[in-house]
Amino acid sequence: xxxxNRRDEIIEVASSLFYDKGFNAIxxxxxxxxxxxxxxxxxxxxxxxxxxxxxxxxxxxKEFTAGMESVVVANSSAIEKIEKVIELxxxxxxxxxxxxxALNNDWMHLExxxxxxxxxxxxxxxxxxxxxxxxxxxxxxxxxxxPEVILFSILSSLRTLYIWNQKRGKIDVNILKKDMVSVLxxxxx
Amino acid sequence: xxxxNRRDEIIEVASSLFYDKGFNAIxxxxxxxxxxxxxxxxxxxxxxxxxxxxxxxxxxxKEFTAGMESVVVANSSAIEKIEKVIELxxxxxxxxxxxxxALNNDWMHLExxxxxxxxxxxxxxxxxxxxxxxxxxxxxxxxxxxPEVILFSILSSLRTLYIWNQKRGKIDVNILKKDMVSVLxxxxx
DNA sequence: GTCTATAGGATGATAGAC
DNA sequence: GTCTATCATCCTATAGAC
Numbered sequence: 001x002x003x004x005n006r007r008d009e010i011i012e013v014a015s016s017l018f019y020d021k022g023f024n025a026i027x028x029x030x031x032x033x034x035x036x037x038x039x040x041x042x043x044x045x046x047x048x049x050x051x052x053x054x055x056x057x058x059x060x061x062k063e064f065t066a067g068m069e070s071v072v073v074a075n076s077s078a079i080e081k082i083e084k085v086i087e088l089x090x091x092x093x094x095x096x097x098x099x100x101x102a103l104n105n106d107w108m109h110l111e112x113x114x115x116x117x118x119x120x121x122x123x124x125x126x127x128x129x130x131x132x133x134x135x136x137x138x139x140x141x142x143x144x145x146x147p148e149v150i151l152f153s154i155l156s157s158l159r160t161l162y163i164w165n166q167k168r169g170k171i172d173v174n175i176l177k178k179d180m181v182s183v184l185x186x187x188x189x
Numbered sequence: 190x191x192x193x194n195r196r197d198e199i200i201e202v203a204s205s206l207f208y209d210k211g212f213n214a215i216x217x218x219x220x221x222x223x224x225x226x227x228x229x230x231x232x233x234x235x236x237x238x239x240x241x242x243x244x245x246x247x248x249x250x251k252e253f254t255a256g257m258e259s260v261v262v263a264n265s266s267a268i269e270k271i272e273k274v275i276e277l278x279x280x281x282x283x284x285x286x287x288x289x290x291a292l293n294n295d296w297m298h299l300e301x302x303x304x305x306x307x308x309x310x311x312x313x314x315x316x317x318x319x320x321x322x323x324x325x326x327x328x329x330x331x332x333x334x335x336p337e338v339i340l341f342s343i344l345s346s347l348r349t350l351y352i353w354n355q356k357r358g359k360i361d362v363n364i365l366k367k368d369m370v371s372v373l374x375x376x377x378x
Numbered sequence: 379g380t381c382t383a384t385a386g387g388a389t390g391a392t393a394g395a396c
Numbered sequence: 397g398t399c400t401a402t403c404a405t406c407c408t409a410t411a412g413a414c
Contacts, residue, residue, distance in 0.1 A: 006379085021297060023214035028408065031202040038303040041380045043409065046304050079378055105294050108210060133377075148357055149368040150377050156349040157342045171335065187376025188322075188331050188339050189268055195397085219392060229392080230398045238390065 007045040009035065014052045015098040023053055023106040053112040057107055059097045061121045063092055068128050078136025082154070083181050084128065089158035090177050093165055100162040129155065155183050196234045203241045204287040212242055212295040233241050243303040246296055249288045250310045252281055267325025270282065271343070274318065274372050278347035279366050282354055289351040318344065343373050 004012075013034045017026045029047055032039040046052055067088040071081050093100060107118050133150050136142035142150065157180070171179075191244035203225045206215045217238055221228040226247070227306070235241055257279040260270050282289060296307050324340050360368075 022211060022213060022294070024211060025298065027406080037379085038381060038407085040382080044379055047397090049408065067257075073414080082213075105211070109214065137378075143371070143375075145368045145372055145377070146364070148353075148360070148362065149365070149372055152350070153346045153369065153372045154352040156353070157345040160345040160349060161341070164337075164345070168337055171337070175335070176338070179334045180342065182332070183334055183338055183376075184341045184378045185376050186332075187372075187374055188271075188325075188334070188343075189374050216388075218388085226397085227399060228390085229400080232391070233397055 010042060010045055011052060011055050013054050015102065018053075018056070019098040019101040023102060023109050041181075050111055050114075053102060053106060054110055056102045057110060057118060058114060060092065060096045060103050061118055063096070064088070064125055065070045065121050066094070068125050071180060072128050072132075078132050078139060078141045079185060081132045082136070082185065086154075086158065086181050086184060087177050089161060090173060090180065093161045094173055097162050099165060102158075104159055104162075126151065126155070157184060199231060199234055200241060200244050204245050204291065207242075207245070207295060208287040209291040212291060212298050212333065239300055239303075242291060243299055245288045246293045246299060246307060247303060249281065249292050250307055252285070253277070253314055254310050256281070257314050259323070261317050264348060267321050267328060267330045270321045271325070271374065274321075275343075275347065275370050275373060276366050278350060279362060279369065282350045283362060286351050286355060289348075293348055293351075302365045315344070338344060346373060 004079045010031065014026070014031050017030055017034060028039040028042055031052075032042055068085070071088065074081065074084065076084070107115075107122075110118055130147060130151050133142060133147045137144050137147060161180075165176075191205075199220065203215070203220050205220055206223060217228040217231055220241075223232055257274070260273045260277065263270065265273070296304075296311075299307055319336060319340050322331060322336045326333050326336060337355065349368075
């Protein structure tokens with residue numbers, strides 16, 4: 001286990017505050033107050049407010065990228081790959097619930113290389129997912145609906161799972177995985 | 190009636206700016222600059238920045254509420270009602286695409302009665318949708334998955350449709366409705 | 379590592395001239 | 397209806413004492 005230093009504590013507290021109100025609504029004073037110190041003291045551990053945001057978002061983005069890479073190279077059917085992607089999202093949602101708000105809503109406030117890097121990871125992720133769907137359609141595993149509609153429908157549900165998972169008492173992770181796979185792949189009717 | 194034009198223009202320009210960066214990242218000076226006037230001039234038409242936000246969000250929220258009410262009272266099966274809800278979201282997405290960003294991401298920056306009113310509309314909307322799903326399960330029209338998973342999966346897709354609809358060239362509305370109904374109700378496999 | 383003090387600039391909003 | 401000028405407050409970030 002990695003020991004929790006002061007810097008990590010800042011990232012964690014900031015994640016939680018960004019979760020509620022977003023990056024721009026939270027000041028360095030807010031973050032400091034939540035840690036019972038003064039804003040100036042934060043700068044002994046981090047370089048800027050931007051750095052906090054980048055830390056939060058890029059860590060999770062890298063998790064998604066790594067997870068998707070291991071799905072893509074697996075020797076499985078398209079449907080099995082989509083099941084793996086659903087499970088990946090649920091695992092990350094459970095482990096990084098608060099960081100996901102910043103990743104979803106505040107990524108556009110990243111700057112410079114961090115912004116470019118995030119956008120590339122996100123686009124690559126979507127492209128990989130799109131390819132899986134197209135392969136599934138080509139192999140007659142997936143119905144020939146517009147691939148973009150399929151991609152968007154599944155990804156929207158997975159990306160906003162963090163909101164709903166927080167709001168309503170947590171369902172057991174394994175039951176959640178089973179039900180989401182069932183609903184997203186086989187439909188509700 | 191009222192001196193609507195200039196005021197509506199402010200709301201429209203603000204919606205578009207909020208769409209890109211969110212309520213807190215956009216200043217009154219930004220809104221004014223986009224209209225080629227000075228920030229102080231805005232206050233001849235609106236009372237505060239808060240008022241702009243409330244106007245944007247509550248107008249769309251009322252559309253959703255009215256639409257859901259007419260679905261609820263209809264004499265249809267649960268699946269037919271869900272189809273109507275999907276069509277409602279698509280229609281609103283097409284007509285209010287930019288306002289939906291504020292509704293989804295900046296509602297927590299509403300204040301006082303506006304905030305209370307929004308939350309009540311949103312909760313009532315979800316409760317109506319939940320009831321439709323439960324009735325569908327009771328009537329054996331819908332598979333007995335966890336109702337909350339079904340509700341969340343469909344609603345997530347519908348609520349973030351505005352992002353995807355902007356990003357990728359618009360598919361014809363009727364094809365979009367048909368495909369989304371198919372994917373969300375019958376699944377992809 | 380945390381503090382006080384403060385720089386330097388942005389912000390929402392108002393007053394009053396035209 | 398729009399402008400200039402301005403206020404009071406907030407913001408991120410730095411310097412330097414302890």
